[in-house]
Amino acid sequence: MKSRVFRKKQLTLVDVKGASYGPTIQSQLAEERARKTSLESRGVGIVTSSGALATLLFGLAAFTRGSFAQLHIPLSGAAKWALIVAAVLFAGAAVLGVLSNAPLPYEEALVPPLRQRVEQDEWGAPDPIEAARRDARLAVDIIDSARKWNGLKAMFILAGIVLEALAGIAVAVAVYSELASL
Numbered sequence: 138m139k140s141r142v143f144r145k146k147q148l149t150l151v152d153v154k155g156a157s158y159g160p161t162i163q164s165q166l167a168e169e170r171a172r173k174t175s176l177e178s179r180g181v182g183i184v185t186s187s188g189a190l191a192t193l194l195f196g197l198a199a200f201t202r203g204s205f206a207q208l209h210i211p212l213s214g215a216a217k218w219a220l221i222v223a224a225v226l227f228a229g230a231a232v233l234g235v236l237s238n239a240p241l242p243y244e245e246a247l248v249p250p251l252r253q254r255v256e257q258d259e260w261g262a263p264d265p266i267e268a269a270r271r272d273a274r275l276a277v278d279i280i281d282s283a284r285k286w287n288g289l290k291a292m293f294i295l296a297g298i299v300l301e302a303l304a305g306i307a308v309a310v311a312v313y314s315e316l317a318s319l
Contacts, residue, residue: 150265159269162276169283173243176290180237183297187231190301194224194308212311213318219311226304233297237290244282246275 150156198220212220253259254271262268 148266150269153266155266155270155273158273162273162280165280166276166283169280169287172287173283173290176287176294177238179294180234180290180297183234183237183294183301184231187227187234187297187301187304190304190308191224191227191231194220194227213314215314216311219307219314223304223307223311226300226307230297230300230304233293233300237293237297241286241289242282243286244279246279 254268
């Protein structure tokens with residue numbers, strides 16, 4: 138009787154469930170990178186709008202102050218303080234917008250390990266499953282770092298938006314205090 142020799146089939150990447158994780162991980166990585174870009178763009182928007190509104194605010198203040206030879210429109214004490222608060226809040230919002238664009242230590246792939254992966258021995262190793270697992274682990278580490286730092290940038294953006302809104306309310310209080318006395 139002849140004995141049969143059974144060889145265990147060597148698994149390939151398509152034979153393991155980890156193959157289905159790769160696209161999900163890559164899409165999450167792309168999403169976090171897009172989120173970073175979006176947050177930084179919003180931060181620039183806060184700086185721009187706060188600067189423009191503060192400029193208008195100071196233009197209004199200059200108009201009401203006039204000069205020695207020009208008409209002087211006095212502001213009430215409440216209006217003055219509300220405008221000062223608004224200017225401080227606009228400045229705070231602008232600072233938060235700048236902070237949302239600060240270069241934070243996002244984790245990325247380091248060059249030495251990447252260089253090692255393209256060495257002849259590593260490149261030719263017959264284990265695509267392990268290679269895919271290493272790539273996935275690297276991508277997950279990068280996603281983890283991006284979510285942490287993007288979360289901080291999102292808090293700066295939210296706080297900047299809140300400060301801009303409060304500054305707008307302070308301007309409205311100044312306007313109301315002046316119009317109420319008419």
